[in-house]
Amino acid sequence: GAGVSQTPSNKVTEKGKYVELRCDPISGHTALYWYRQSLGQGPEFLIYFQGTGAADDSGLPNDRFFAVRPEGSVSTLKIQRTERGDSAVYLCASSRTSGTYNEQFFGPGTRLTVL
């Protein structure tokens, strides 16, 4: 079946611009996660949704970052006034639920480059 998909695969933008990154989870998965992976680092948690609501947004670095999941499926990560330090691979994952153990399936990520 279809896995987690993310679009675009690569995004190049200029400092100060606004960007949106999209994640399509596996059908039927109620939990969705966003991670950021900087060069040479492991993924760092940003936010996760259980259904339509953000269950934990403690990883968002500042108020320039925002994510939505209005219908409990597709999610969009939004970054305002981008900075060069935002350059990273943004990974999305989904799981059947967030409780106990449910394997998180990852998408291929979006590589964001801020010039």
Add this chain to the structure above:
Amino acid sequence: AQTVTQSQPEMSVQEAETVTLSCTYDTSESDYYLFWYKQPPSRQMILVIRQEAYKQQNATENRFSVNFQKAAKSFSLKISDSQLGDAAMYFCAYKERSQGNLIFGKGTKLSVKP
């Protein structure tokens, strides 16, 4: 706060040989999960193996096995009969039972020599 440490930035192994990747973690919790993920150049994270903290028996998945030492907070990955396709970044990760997110280490780059 929980942390995951991988002290080997790079490792190399000869094809068909065995290699062990190290991971230590810090937590005050008793109920959690530990994972090893593989990330090839395609960037897609793939779950290799997982271990539940309450299980004393070490997890095994074909050529992959772990050595879980709960008291020492150590969780190493052993890859037997290494294959060229095993070359990738390997990340150790931790998750509390009550939390949704994973906490990752910085990764170990594994090279496999033919």
